[in-house]
Each structure stands twice: as structure tokens, then as C-alpha cells.
Amino acid sequence: MTATNVTYERKQAANGRVDKASNGGTREHIVEDIIRRLYSNELAPGHRLQEPQLAAEYDVSRGPIREALYALAAMGVVEIKAQKGAQIRVLSLEEAIDALLVSQQLAGFAARTAAMEDYDTPQGHRFAAFIDRLSEFPADADTNQTSDLREEFFDVLTALANNKELRRILSAVQIHLIRTQYNFLLREIDPFRVSDYRRIGSAVLAKEPRKAETLARAHIERAIKKLRAFGAPD
Template identity: 35%
Template sequence: MRRAEDATPPATPPLSSPDAVIQAICKGIGSGRYVPGQRLVEADLTRELGVSRGPVREALKRLAAERIITLTRHKGAYIRSLSREEVRDLLQNIEVLLGLAARLAAQRIDQADHRQRFEEVFDELLAHRRRGLSFAYLEQRDRFYGVMIDIGGNRELPGMLPATMVQLLRQQFQSYDQFTNPPRRFREYQVMGEAILAGNPKRAERCTRLHIRSSRLAIQSLPDAAFYGNGG
């Protein structure tokens, strides 16, 4: 009988072909490779990803079930545009979840290396105030929220946040000044981060919820044309 210490840990199973296609499309949405209203052509996906049409079709069906794309018999597959009601519901949920994450992070900021980790991502995020909005800024913002959630210690929160839907929302509205509004955004990041570093859970939650709420209200003020693209 083999001893436990001699056992080789099981290798991480490779992604199935449909899972690999789904992952590639979701990453493409995050990077701006795919945007709301854009058509997804099966032949292009098979060539770019090196898979057959079967896995591509399975992936598209699953993404349609998750409301990431619109899939119709005659028009094909399109990256979805979110409706006004979907944006409202999505951001109301995110407001509550990220508010909780900020509260937990403030409560645990002085445990282990939490303060150092958070200060690093917070300072780097604020540095983009001088550099302007870019893909690097979006990546740093995701790291900021990721560390905030991680140090909060709630292991269920990451799975509850609809990451790909959030990326869809960002891509759909990033050209509107009412949504991006860099001065407002960085002011709000600063008060959020300072509240967490001060170990003030109530203020951290309130500031974070107000930040998400202000984004929701800004989007809700946009004209109807902002909510319906070719894939809406």
C-alpha cells in the first residue's frame, strides 16, 4: 500500500472543448475583443480556437442559457446588449454584494498581510488617475476589488458576483461620459479605500454602495439607444 506522502496529487483536468470556447469568449468580452451587438461567426471561432463546430455550437447554447449571448435560428449568435431593467437589477445586486465585501475587508484589514496587500492595489489604482482610463486601469480595478473580496474572507462572494455580465455592462456603456466620469470615480475609490484602511466597516460599506449606486443612476439616465444593439 502506498503511503500518503508518496502519492502524486491528481493533475488538474484540462478544459473540455466547449468549456475552452466559453472561456475564450468570456475573456474576449473582458478585453474588448467582443462587444455588445457583435456577431459571433462559427467558422471564425473554429479557426481561431482550433476546435470543430460541435464544441462551438455547444458553447454558444450554454452562453445563450446564461444570457451572455443572443442565439437565434436565422440571425446567428450575437453578444447581448443589456436592457435598462437588466442593468438596474444587476447593479442593485452588485451594490449589496460589494458593500458586504467592503465591510468584511474593513473588519479584517489588520489581520495577516491584509493591510499591505490592500494598500498596494489601492495605491496602484489611484495612480491611474494621472494615467487616464485604459485597459490597464480596468485590470487594476479588477485587482482592487479582487483583493478587497479576498481579505474579507467570505468564500461564497466570488461565485455570487456575475463577472461576465459586469464585463458586458462595462463594454456597453464605456463610451458614455455619464458612466465613465473619471473624476467622480476616483474620488469614490479614494473614500472607499480610506474607509477600509481606517478599519471602519460601516463607512466602507456605505461608500462602496454609494459608488455602485451612482453608476447605476448614471446609466439609468442614458437614452434608450444605449440599451439596444444588434444583439439586444
């Protein structure tokens, strides 16, 4: 480390604002926390994300804030406009439906591929353990708990499918925004989530690729139908 870097880090430490983005820690934390705040309705679509304010909130310099915003923009969660800065992206109904249609294809592929994998592996054991734990999920779960459940389900499913590109692409679909912006509609289908996951999981573990794919696609279809019905003329 050069003397210049040492001096810089000492100044940052003296100000209580040490950049950790070089090792990914702070940037990833900020990205995850902004998404969490979306799910908890602390942030809403259209909300402006101002670098000075975020830097103060997370107690870092503006460098990792800027990196986090660019990462969120790459995920489709944030829009960055010249002279206007960053804001949480607002999805039109058509954009939300299009994103769900993509998610539907990916979820079906993930379930079908996972059902063709050997589940006598660490990934398979983790998937089976998750399916077993579904019986413990509270019936009165709030939005955050439901969102966490969805994240974990698709995490263990895509891990079993053993396709890194699938995991990357599926995570880029703007489910965070859809769930936040259209939660008033989608929360109506949350009671079906656990039973859907259990049936998909059973088909995967029984090595029934077509059935697993059909069930996964049907799960996403619930959300698509809700949004289409909302947008249909009276």
C-alpha cells in the same frame, strides 16, 4: 490513456488544433479573451459568435469554443438561441440598472465584510498594496486600463472579505456588458474611480464597516444615476 485517445490527439495535433479544454486552459482563455474584446470594443452587444469562425481564430476545435460559449451564457454575457446560435447579449436600460442595483448591494456587503476582517494576512497585505498603488494610476487611462483597475479592486476587496460565494455572485453580474454598451455614459464617471477606491480602501483598512459600505454603495450609485438620467424623459 487509451489507444483511441492517443490517435485522436495525434490527429488533432497534426491539424494544429489540440483541445486543451479538458484541463480548463483553452476554455478559460477564450472566455477571458472574449470579455477583453468586449471591453476593447472589438465585439459589441448583438454581435453573433459563430463557432466555425471562433474555432479558426483561436486555433482549436469547436469543442472548447462551445464550452466557452456556454460558460459565457452562464455569466449572462452571451445568449444562445436554438437555430440562431450565440450572440453577445444586449441589455436594455432597465436591465442594466437592475444589474447595477444588485452590484451596489454586493459591493456594499463586500466592503463592510472586508472591514471586519483581519488585514494582517496575505489578502490584507495585497489589498493595502493595491490601495497604495492607486497613486500611480494614469489620469489619462483608457477604457481597458480602467476596466482592469475595476476588476483588480473588486478582486482584492472580495478576497479580503473572504467569502467565496460573494466572489462568484459578484463576478456573475453583467458589468462587462454594461461597461461596453453604456460606456459613452459611464466613462464620464471614470475620473472619480481612483478617489472612490482610495476612500473605500481607507475605510476598510481603518476597520470602519459602515463607512466602507456607504462609500462602496455611493460609488455604484454614480453609475446608476447616469443611466437613470439618460432614460429619463426630457
